[in-house]
Amino acid sequence: MRRSVLPWLALVFSVPALAAVWQTQDLSRVFAAFAEPSGLLQGCGDVPEAVALAGELRDRALRIERYMESIETRKAQLAQAEQALQRKLVELKAQKGGIRSRSDSATEAVRSDIERLVAVYDQMKPAEAAAILTNLPADFAAEILMRVRPETGARIIAAVEPRQAALMTAQMGARSVRKQ
Template identity: 30%
Template sequence: MKPAKAAPASPAPKPPAKAAARKIRRRLGRGSLVLIATLFATSGMIRFGSGIAEAFATGSESSQEAAPPAAGAECVTEPGVLMMLQEVQAREKKLAEREKLLTDRSQAIGMAEKRIEQRLASLVEAEQNLSKTVTIADEAADQDVARLVTVYENMKPKEAAPLFSAMAPDFAAGFLTRMRPDASAAVMAALDPQVAYSISVIMAGRNAGAPQK
């Protein structure tokens, strides 16, 4: 018969101090791992947050750059377009100046025309007043001449003859023409023949150029 195998001997129990030390080491190892993981996570969050902040800053800058220029800001254009714009603005300025000059000239011409019209109206009024004055004077003169003619007609020919001899031939011819034929004939008969002849020539020549019927 084979001899029976002996049962394995059970391990000797570990001392309590060593077991406690192992447990403490395991706990410390796990705590270190948790601490390291926490540090990595915190670092990642910080980097992620800074990345987000940079992204927001970059986005705001790009949005500010892409935003349209505010009112009054100068638009950056190509040199050729800017030169054309300046030429158009210069022409518009010249046209505005010419338009203003034409407007001023038109106003000046209008004022001058009004003054001329006022002066013409004043001249017309003065001419009318002068014409009335002349008419009144002519009427008064005619009345005076008519009175003198009446006076000379009522005078005796011998008394009127010296007066007509002292007058200028034209003036005497005017009175004698207005007098009645018989009175003028009596005065002419009383005049010196030479004076009477001169007056007769003037009286005859007054209507010489008048049209004949």
């Protein structure tokens, strides 16, 4: 029996509420305050507290309005700054891609040059290669020796004077340690 009463009670209470809303037809007026600044003091002009309160309320309303305007201005500025940052981010990503491709092509060019140089030393006689490598900086000579075929490298090191061979071997070991 309880279940059949609840829908009827809901209908009884909601019909008058719907009728009131229908009559007003403007919901903003239902929830808005009807007091306007000019009508606030109607009949209360001789009460100093009421006059002071009305003035304070007007001042607060103006401050709130200015604050809301400044918030809207800041929102617009933030939106513009965000768009500028997005454009800059896209630009920087494009530049990064360009730099990376140039760097990759330069690295590839250096790598191919080194490979050609290593191929030249692989084709040389060990004594001739040793004479040239002893005149190069030790780290560069060690890099070349690391890249030539092991048999060729062994013959070249054997053709170098012992002090220079020890220096090149130390450089080769240091290079291996640096890579780790």
